[in-house]
Amino acid sequence: MFHLRIAMTALHSLRQNLARSMLATLGVIIGVGAVVCAISILEGAQSEILDEFESLGADQVIVFNGSERGQHRTAVSSSLLPEDADLIKKENPELIVATSPQFSQFAQVKNYEKNVATGVLGSTEAYAPMNNYLVTEGRFITREDVRGGAMVCVLGYKVAEDLFGALPAVDKHVKIDGKSFIVVGVMEEKGTLGFTEVDSQVIIPLSTAMGRMFGSRHLSMMVVQCTDTQHLPACVEAVKKTLRASHRIKAGDDADFVVFTQERFKDTFAQASRIFAVVLYSIACISLVVGGIGIMNIMLVSVTERTREIGVRIAVGARRMDIAKQFLIEASVISLLGGAVGVVVGWAIASFLGEFLQVFQSYTPPMSIVLALLLAGVVGIASGLYPAVRAARLDPIRSLRYE
């Protein structure tokens, strides 16, 4: 009861100096906000991005254009050719089941007045089976389509819905960047595969994409399906060996391609998120210290301003401990309120980033809120200690005469 009463007094005096208290606690707001934001993003990204890595398949090798410097991938000029895909499969039949060369580009897809801007993927017949990605209507792209550079396309679930609604789409025409294509199939609802939202993707034959449509000599990437997860390291080596030979790269020189596996994605991601976490936690630490100093400052001002009040309280029977408690609780209340605001701010920023970047959904675990508030409480008590001791040590007689 007593402490509740003192907390109420603290809240009351806070309300009197709302602006001042908010400024004092800004550091705590930022600090706690950073903690909550970091945890929300990391948690959300962890569960979601890691899920996506899982969908890449543990037995797949992904090859990108570019070169490596240490661990990091830097995009340089394109180098992967459609022929590389065939070559890799041909040279390593015991290790590799299939290869899926891919070329992707954004384009406008139209069915009369209905149109969507979406990703167009040029690929071969190997793409769908490799990803266990099924056709619900019509058929997928065939070897013949690819060989002949046919003007056919397969629509992702959402694209079909956007362009045709409930009507059948197969055998209808759509225009991709002005060129007419026949819809030969519609894919199942799948969500995301790897990093792409395949439901809003249109698939056309690789040769059509690289030739008539976008005119490119180089692939965007290539996925190599290994016979067995056990053979993955050997498979990576085989891919590297074949490509180095085919690209005529001398021993010791940097390759002009980068090979990724699910493991490596995870490692890279883990590393990136560690850096992100360290940065955010550093901000949080600094902010909390600054916030603590801010609160201490405001409490010292408060002690001085209320010298007479302290004198009166002692005169009417407050023990020194009671006076100290009052200021300690007040500092904690300021800090906890700052912490609460910080939780909301951190959560809001994380959610906004999640919505905005579309890469992950932020997730704020309840434990992180408890942790953040605990942190704020500790900061409040730590920064209220010195002002509280000063208040408790005031001479009541002098305080009563203080002007």
Add this chain to the structure above:
Amino acid sequence: MIEAAQLRKEYRMGQSVVHALDGVDLRIESGEFLSITGPSGSGKSTLMHILGCLDRPTAGSLRFEGQVISALGDKQLARIRNRHIGFVFQTFNLIQRTTALENVCVPLVYTRRSFARATARAALERVGLAHRAKHKPSEMSGGECQRVAIARALVNRPTLILADEPTGNLDTRTGEQIMQIFRDLHAEGITILLVTHELNVAVQAHRMIQMRDGRILEDTAVDEAHRAEIRTLTYDAHQRVFEARGASKPAPAKAAPESAIGGRKEPRPA
């Protein structure tokens, strides 16, 4: 109720030592109404603070209702102040940001009876301010503020009320109202100790102690004759100041006899 023997209080002011109290012997019985007067620096406030357990003497012994105060710790002193003593100050010392009722509640917080609102309301009623419970000190007159302060002093039903220049910041008529409250409280059996340098206030007590330089100079019972004497004395002093002003001369500093210093504050006859 209070027995003080050879109370001394020394302050160190740089190199020199100030003897605020220089051997005070005093005995106050329960139910007394006494006043302490003296010029500033005579030690009357220091004595009040020590008697009120707010300060400790450098030497000497003090008993409050049989308890040896010097033997008590900080906590016990706080408890005595809280339960048995009420303070009233010249400048009211109310907490400005809260209402009258909240102010009266402050001692209850430290009695661990935080939510005994009814008690606080009763105390306000006793000083005739129930209708001002929700007002803040800044919305009340000086007299009302002092009545709130008295209600605060009363809320824990103390046996002793210590008032330090309770009328010092009030005009004569309001001061008289406050004095009436003290007389009523005394009639109810509460011991009242007034510290003042206004003689005409001091003589309203039944016993008057005059202090000089940290010592008790005179300790007399006050009777009606005494009061009448002081009244004419202060009236004469007022008259003289008044005449001096009327002659458009600056009031001479020593116009009033020394025993009537209190008259200086109110240059008009009541």
